[in-house]
Amino acid sequence: MTKMVWKYSVDSGLFTRDIPKGSKILSVRWQVSQPQMWVLVDPMEETEERQFVAIGTGHKHEVLDLSIKFIGTFINPGFNEVYHLFEIDKT
Numbered sequence: 001m002t003k004m005v006w007k008y009s010v011d012s013g014l015f016t017r018d019i020p021k022g023s024k025i026l027s028v029r030w031q032v033s034q035p036q037m038w039v040l041v042d043p044m045e046e047t048e049e050r051q052f053v054a055i056g057t058g059h060k061h062e063v064l065d066l067s068i069k070f071i072g073t074f075i076n077p078g079f080n081e082v083y084h085l086f087e088i089d090k091t
Contacts, residue, residue: 003042010035010074010085014053014063020045028072028085035074037085051088056081063088 008017010028023041030036035054052071053063067089075082 016051018047054083054085
């Protein structure tokens with residue numbers, strides 16, 4: 001088993017990504033013109049749909065009342081806005 005680090009784009013609000021099973025999210029940062037997350041993956045694993053939400057500081061969102069896991073905080077340097085990335089636990 002050889003693991004790799006892959007990069008996935010982050011959207012504002014609610015979004016999903018197909019990520020290999022058992023992957024671990026390492027970090028989230030702003031890169032060039034869009035936020036990205038870096039994920040440690042086993043590229044030989046099947047993918048699964050994982051659901052995320054990026055929410056600005058002080059913003060309300062109904063998913064904050066669900067079972068969520070904090071991933072990280074990132075800043076939009078062009079507008080000096082701060083966002084927080086969470087993964088929604090489907091279990």
